[in-house]
């Protein structure tokens with residue numbers, strides 16, 4: 058057993074966005090006792106540490122102890138291609154920048170180098186859990202899962218499925234049959250791989266698999282129908298569904314207009330809800346549910362938000378990416394009011410910040426800047442909730458991670474402001490304003506430099522050596 062001493066910061070229990078402030082734990086002289094099985098035995102004031110636990114190995118961090126961050130939307134094959142100039146919005150950027158960049162992962166040596174770098178960047182940012190939009194190439198996905206498990210991080214990922222696309226996406230496309238076959242094969246080989254074949258443990262294993270069509274424009278009604286059949290079978294085992302939704306609403310030829318034109322549906326969400334035939338008629342099984350996460354959801358109708366909430370699906374909110382691609386701002390108050398679970402995603406590489414608190418920083422600013430009564434000052438505890446517990450909830454892994462409650466796996470980060478020039482002084486000053494003021498300065502101001510230790514199930518996560526492709 059090891060006891061970490063430091064300033065505990067987390068949102069305890071099963072808090073919601075609404076009551077996150079009441080559930081905030083800020084314990085300046087705290088103890089986090091981690092058992093040999095990697096679970097948290099005690100979390101609270103150092104002074105109240107049970108006598109039965111005292112005396113074991115103590116690591117006095119002199120720093121903050123926080124839950125590991127959860128990134129619910131990040132693109133592995135775009136690891137090296139943040140800040141690419143596409144000269145346009147989403148669809149132009151995909152065609153000119155992303156499809157050519159992702160095609161390079163056909164080379165297994167390059168793909169492995171990218172996988173190593175992806176894992177390094179996650180560790181540098183303290184992202185212990187991530188829902189990872191995968192590569193089209195199975196060998197690249199094998200490298201991603203292998204590198205991730207070697208390091209000891211959590212991952213949910215699936216190969217990016219595309220059956221149609223422009224010329225620049227040619228290398229990423231497969232036939233309809235191959236799209237289904239490769240998804241089945243990835244589930245068979247990687248879902249719950251580290252659980253050793255135990256079906257019940259697969260749902261909380263480090264490595265899990267998602268069914269990931271890039272978006273409705275990259276597939277066909279046939280693909281969506283067949284993925285619905287596949288998902289209907291696979292979801293009982295804990296397989297996830299992940300895609301993009303309502304990101305770009307440029308009139309006439311933007312993403313949403315194109316989806317509605319192509320499928321003849323009433324809403325974009327219908328295409329993922331089994332209603333992908335003209336007039337939104339039912340064409341198959343729904344892909345929505347407890348383990349379904351849709352990225353962006355910037356321009357949802359009230360009906361779409363209601364449907365996401367009632368199916369238990371989650372939104373991966375990616376404000377940094379939305380700034381980069383000019384996608385607009387997800388209406389904060391209206392989305393929250395729908396009751397849908399909202400978590401945070403970096404959306405690397407349209408987003409260019411790996412560190413979840415940097416995305417929370419943008420989240421605060423864009424919603425503060427919404428017009429008139431729509432604007433909101435998201436509270437510090439709510440920001441911490443979005444980047445940790447809400448993410449674990451989106452991934453249906455709240456039972457094992459998301460905060461530092463006793464009984465959960467010890468997924469945590471050590472955040473040492475002394476490692477970030479000038480940051481300690483700012484925090485000392487902010488401490489005079491109370492717990493929430495202090496937390497706000499920490500989350501808004503922290504950079505990767507202050508993340509000095511990353512742990513999953515009590516084990517320190519180790520970054521692979523950089524690989525030069």
Ligand SMILES: [Zn+2]
Pocket residue numbers: 130132190301352404
């Ligand atoms: Zn994305």
